[in-house]
Amino acid sequence: MKRPRLIIVGAGQAAAQLIASLRADGFEGPVTLVGEEAYPPYQRPPLSKAFLKGEIGLDRVILKADSFYEEAGVELRLGRRAVAIDRDRRMLRLDSGERLGFDRLVLATGSRVRRLSCPGHDLSNIFYLRGIDDVEAIRPHLVAGARLAVIGAGYIGLEVAAVARGLGLEVTVLEAAPRVMMRVTAPQMSSFFEAVHREAGVRIACGTMVEAIEGAGRAEAVRLADGRRVEADVIIVGIGIVPAGVALAEAAGLACDNGIAVDALTRTSDPRILAIGDCTSHPSLLYGHRVRLESVQNAIGQAKTAAAHLLGRDQPYDEVPWFWSDQYALKLQIAGLNAGYDRVVLRGDPATRAFAAFYLSGGVLIAVDAVNRPPDYMLGRKAIGERARPDPERLADPDIPLKDILS
């Protein structure tokens, strides 16, 4: 098979990287890209930051020039959904009824938002933030003086809160967990971000479940389990994402395990079909168990791994995961996954708004959260990959150069 026909399902950042890597390294087969949204691949991180704020336009969110796909010889099928994979006949069926033949298939279906299910969840004026169209729908509501209730205090919720405060809205953040960003960060980091938001004028209520959204046709208030009622002109929900495309994969008999299960080469249980990015779970060589990552880094890393595999140059995927979040003038950079940590070492004083949290498990550095401290993040990321065992006492002393501690 000299020129295998490749179909990529899902037109996100992973797909764009896969195409770029494949063409740069000499993949000659015809490529078709199927995407549900009307847009060619674009960056999602700015959607809850600069794009929401209106600082940057669509031109800067879209990843590639239109000519890129033309020059790469990629056929775009946008606004189309893949509905079935026939593995025996090697055919992909689209919602238009059309059938496309493939030799290799890559699922890059990303993730979709988790939705509210409480009474009133279907009222108007409740928004989720995942795509460009979501932001376009939200923007007209972000006017100074309006009351915004944000449900969920994860990255998305807090980034939205920061942008909305900047635009002059009255913002209340509601979180079921006892503290903000609980899933990803240590209590010290949560307290810091909570304080920053409060200082900016955001009201935060943690440890309280949303019981219902009230209103007649249009959402007017959030009723909490503790009886409180938070009035709102607009509600934005950020309660996490779930892998997309799992039903499609399962129906085709592909193994799924908290996402489409792939190996370190991005192969699904059918080696002719690969899967990359948010929709997958993969065996982490670093952490020794299967993980599902929701990040640009993983989308790009697995795309490069898949491209190498399709070109016959296997290179197992083994990267330290990394993430970032911008809130107000703070840049939070995260390397590694902190699950299972038994010790947190703070480096620097949170009061200076430049500090880092180092997470250790059995003495091994497994993750770093750095606020306005890029060197801690960059050195930490490298040290995590090296399974470093830094001395906690020295780590806590900002006068000792990190380079000396982590090398």
Add this chain to the structure above:
Amino acid sequence: MPKITYIDHAGKERTIEVPVGLTVMEGAVKNNVPGIDADCGGACACATCHVYVDERFMDKVGKAEGMETSMLDFAEDVAPNSRLSCQIRVTPELDGLVVRTPKSQH
């Protein structure tokens, strides 16, 4: 539209018209110029868009500041004319700009 020339480590040149307001990094990524990965999309969070600015343009482009300086520390083979291309905004004055990409980003 300002023209920017990207020269890779092997000497291959690519000249691209980049709209004013985009960054030098975006001009490269959108047009598939190799050697500039910019994994973080321009958030100054990854140091994978390191370029060497042609000396003739150093005055117009300016030196790295603040967060960019700290991130540049982690790029490889940093020189006095090193910049992170995600932090160079294209202006009409930068027409004709030449940047070189380091070997480590290929």
